[in-house]
Amino acid sequence: MEKSDLKKFELPDVPGVYLFTQGKGRAKKVLYVGKATSLRDRVRSYFDDDLIATRGPRVVDMVTKADGLMHETTPTVLEALVREAALIRHYHPKGNSEGKDDKTFLYSVITAEEIPRVLAIRGKDIDFDAHTFSVNQSRSFVSYQAVYGPFPSGYQLKEALRIIRKIFPFYDTDKPIGTKSKHQTAKVEFNQQIGQYPRDMDRKAYLRSIRNVSLFLSGRVKALRTTLTREMYQFAKAERFEDAAEIRRQLFALDHVQDVSLIKEDRDKGQEAPRIEAYDTAHISGSNAIGVMTVVENGVPVKADYRMFKIRGTEQKNKINTDGKNISTSRDAKRMNDDIASLKEILSRRLGHQEWPLPKAFIIDGGKTHKKAAESVLAEVGMTIPVVAVVKDEKHRPREVIGAVKAGISEADAVLANSEAHRFSLAKHRAARLIKRS
Numbered sequence: 395m396e397k398s399d400l401k402k403f404e405l406p407d408v409p410g411v412y413l414f415t416q417g418k419g420r421a422k423k424v425l426y427v428g429k430a431t432s433l434r435d436r437v438r439s440y441f442d443d444d445l446i447a448t449r450g451p452r453v454v455d456m457v458t459k460a461d462g463l464m465h466e467t468t469p470t471v472l473e474a475l476v477r478e479a480a481l482i483r484h485y486h487p488k489g490n491s492e493g494k495d496d497k498t499f500l501y502s503v504i505t506a507e508e509i510p511r512v513l514a515i516r517g518k519d520i521d522f523d524a525h526t527f528s529v530n531q532s533r534s535f536v537s538y539q540a541v542y543g544p545f546p547s548g549y550q551l552k553e554a555l556r557i558i559r560k561i562f563p564f565y566d567t568d569k570p571i572g573t574k575s576k577h578q579t580a581k582v583e584f585n586q587q588i589g590q591y592p593r594d595m596d597r598k599a600y601l602r603s604i605r606n607v608s609l610f611l612s613g614r615v616k617a618l619r620t621t622l623t624r625e626m627y628q629f630a631k632a633e634r635f636e637d638a639a640e641i642r643r644q645l646f647a648l649d650h651v652q653d654v655s656l657i658k659e660d661r662d663k664g665q666e667a668p669r670i671e672a673y674d675t676a677h678i679s680g681s682n683a684i685g686v687m688t689v690v691e692n693g694v695p696v697k698a699d700y701r702m703f704k705i706r707g708t709e710q711k712n713k714i715n716t717d718g719k720n721i722s723t724s725r726d727a728k729r730m731n732d733d734i735a736s737l738k739e740i741l742s743r744r745l746g747h748q749e750w751p752l753p754k755a756f757i758i759d760g761g762k763t764h765k766k767a768a769e770s771v772l773a774e775v776g777m778t779i780p781v782v783a784v785v786k787d788e789k790h791r792p793r794e795v796i797g798a799v800k801a802g803i804s805e806a807d808a809v810l811a812n813s814e815a816h817r818f819s820l821a822k823h824r825a826a827r828l829i830k831r832s
Contacts, residue, residue: 407432411465414460415462424485430474437463452489471656483544499516500545506525512565520541668753669691673744673756686818738768738771
């Protein structure tokens with residue numbers, strides 16, 4: 395698909411979901427499903443020149459293969475979020491799962507208890523065949539009546555549940571309701587006081603609230619509005635005016651959802667993005683050799699945590715004996731040796747800072763050799779944090795990402811962190827050269 399093809403789809407500047415497709419008729423298949431604050435702007439972004447640097451090679455491949463586009467508008471980003479999850483579960487698009495581990499996605503489950511709870515659970519903790527899930531990685535299993543997802547962003551699911559709970563109260567306690575625990579009792583009482591948990595609500599009314607949550611999470615918000623409107627008139631006819639007024643409040647809240655936090659976090663990265671660290675070294679010689687560390691959390695660079703390392707161990711190694719005995723067989727081989735030595739040095743020095751929080755993954759620039767070198771440094775100190783390598787082509791563009799799935803992060807986040815590290819190292823190198831010249 396080309397950018398010029400977008401005109402015929404008439405994408406509006408409103409929230410919704412979009413589906414990249416390939417083929418026609420019965421042969422049509424959905425390649426990718428996404429959500430957007432603005433359908434027009436989000437879909438256009440797939441045709442930016444820097445797509446490979448910001449989204450990764452798999453997304454570029456998907457856009458290239460696509461020859462069609464479908465979209466649905468939604469009143470809010472919150473509704474787009476749940477609709478996206480429903481469509482992903484229905485179509486199982488390759489673009490939403492390729493290069494990712496489904497077990498890392500979050501799902502929303504409604505427990506099969508007398509007083510059901512609504513919880514966010516990792517896919518790896520759910521037995522979809524047995525309709526059970528494990529609690530806190532223990533051997534204790536809980537049955538569920540419904541499961542919704544997968545939700546590509548765990549942060550956004552949790553934020554969505556927080557918003558939904560303000561409209562339709564539900565419990566999300568760690569243990570079943572009725573469990574005798576001082577901590578849980580205090581949490582329930584506090585949340586009841588601020589309107590987050592049900593208060594003065596009988597079981598029948600609570601189950602109606604759970605039904606409403608279920609309809610919302612399944613993406614059937616139109617059906618939810620229809621159901622609520624019908625019940626509002628029934629309550630009014632029966633002169634249950636307080637109940638009718640409560641439903642009127644819920645209908646109003648549905649149409650005026652304050653999903654500002656979701657709009658701010660509306661990324662299309664495929665999954666939750668925890669703290670990751672990326673490393674890069676400038677291709678220079680002598681005393682100006684430097685390495686950098688950059689940090690990305692939830693897809694956002696944390697520049698306050700960036701660090702620069704002046705490489706200490708490469709200056710002597712870069713010298714060549716005049717008799718030629720230590721000359722490398724090629725400049726490329728020598729550069730790779732220098733890069734690996736520098737990478738090992740900055741990783742070792744970074745790991746010496748125990749006061750710095752550890753990331754979920756380390757991102758390094760290079761191939762399998764660089765990856766093994768970084769892993770050897772971690773092994774020496776007994777750490778098992780995964781290493782992800784971003785391989786570049788001859789024009790220094792991301793060509794392949796090695797180890798992202800195993801590390802539990804998206805390729806797009808790995809590419810973002812790597813690009814930020816490369817940008818930061820170049821900026822620091824330029825600054826160092828200017829200082830030396832002056």
